[in-house]
Amino acid sequence: MKTDGQDSPVPVSPRSGEGTSCSGGGCGGPSKGKRLWKKVKCQLVEYHCLPGYLRDNEFILGHYRSEWPLKQIFLSIFTIHNETLNVWTHLIGFFLFLGLTIYTATKVPKVMDLHSLQHFPEELTTCLPSIPHLSDFQKLRNELKTSLATVEGMLPSLPNWHLLELLTNCLPQRLSHANHTDDCVLRSMKEDVVNMIAPLLVRPISRWPFFVFLGGAMFCLLASSMCHLLFCHSAHLAYIMLRLDYAGIAALIATSFYPPVYYSFMCTPFFLNLYLGSITVLGIATILFSLLPVFQDPEFRTLRACLFMGMGLSGVVPILHKLVMFRHRPEALHTTGYELLMGAFYGLGALLYATRVPERWRPGKFDIAGHSHQLFHVLVVAGAYTHYHAGLVYLNWRDLEGC
Template sequence: MFKKDKCDSDSLKKNSLLCNFRDLPLWLQDNCDILKGYRRPTFSYLKCAESLFYVHNESVNIWSHLVGAIAFIFLGFITYDYVLSHHPSIIWWDVAVFYIFLMGAMICLGLSSTFHTFCCHSEKVCAQWGRCDYVGIVTLIVGSFYPMIYYGFYCHNKLKIFYLTLITLFGCATIFVAFANKFRTPEYRWFRTGLFVSMGLSAIIPLAHALIIYGFELSVKVISLKWIIVMGVFYLTGAFIYGSRIPERWFPGKFDIYGSSHQIFHFFVVAAAFIHYFGVIQAMMYWHEQNHNCELDVSMLKPSFIH
């Protein structure tokens, strides 16, 4: 009897930490199709951190990107020894662009996980970490551009500098917009999605330029075009699911804890980042095995000349 009362007491204590959508303050109301499993405002970083160890509707969002961030930190430790150091022609630029991408992934996933952990603290703290979350997204997008542009214009220094400068300025402008108070409200969900998607799709310009220089078949090797296309499909699919709030908009209350659009979006982001990681390795290996000194003309690198 005493044991049963204790279990009931523990269950009541745990459930009291959670509430339904209608019980939330306005600043925590984001998705009306997620009906339950919300954490109440805690006004405590410690209590927010404690929510890592019980299940609520942000658990998957927190852990999916926390595990992803840890995985990229691990890759940061092993990439140089097991990938980059195998090619004697590797220079500091190769290392820099590779680690800018890795750092972008770590920062994005880490800040995202942190935001979802502490968003129930208070309105002010939620807004602050929300902005950090947007900065992380921009950092990953810009960081992903760096190796793509570096290897896409490996032997074209002026174009390389031009496109790297352009995407960096675009990223800074996006961060500036992201700091506006209205940007994080539910009404601006599609605007947020569109802004980040537009930033990602701006890759079409340097990609098209690279295709003009190399042609499709060589671009597959030079800039890992197929990997980039797959990565883009993952990001766009994830962004569409996030913006459309599928599947919970079709079945309100059925995906409160597991399987909501934001959670699916998180997994697509992690998968896309890993896809890009392997694509960068392929592009790096191609250049350092075929033409690391840029001694061969582009026409000599095309398939009909390589045999």
């Protein structure tokens, strides 16, 4: 992120291959004429040559783009400068989450693919005993209860397990028309079981909270990538892109709460609405606060990091509540482990961003690769990807059990 700073120059020795003039934005001045303007290549400049709105990190000394034309800015995505990796780390992350969204939409909703039922009748045949006297309906009913208890152990736990009642209620009609052998009746019973189980197996729980998170992640990553690519064009565009970047961060943090809160408290509407409403209001307030011009001043760097970290730490309350409610559920511990890892990634990234480590230790040595903002970007993608896996655990849990 690039923000307003002091205009006092920082003494820096010129680097080979970089422009040393501080006029014309590092890109041949328009006074040279249009023909010369087209021939002059935009040059990278050093920190002390930057206008005030582009000064953010005095420990990154060179390889800056300054007030370039938009055409050259877009082409610079394929060149080397101090924002190249900032652009690509989140642009690659955007395409990663776009692929995950497509995968989730096409594959994950199927709790159990119907094709997996093609061998189910054979498995059921081994569970259903031979019925010597079809006229003895009570015996058949009792045998069927025992058999279905065995079948239930073969299947995942389903919400509202009423298959036994449904099946036994239809048996009298089946038997009243049964002039068949034992095998024929057993085959009909197997078909009943499969036909009743199949609709339940392909009825997934609501996916919208998970897609809200995926949408927030993609918005954050794309907004950040575009901000780092375009902000050097002008003060006006930089102001717009920075606000978009801050909004993306707030959106990612806020939408990250939606899957864990929704799927943990979907059966308790009061807490569901309380937690979702709170994080939504907090996210909107953070976005509105980020619109203030003072929010981008360098002296507020630590405040920005603390504000976003505070949003993330607010998730401790619903996570602890979930652990208390579902302390005997392995899914609760599993998802909490993912969430702690996600928090560690985000927290470490925010710490590096606020302290400007490692470039503050060796100014100028991490201009191209390895400075704090690039590490922050990588950790954000890692944290969001970790949270995606936590979301899959939530979906599998609620798909199989419901409330």
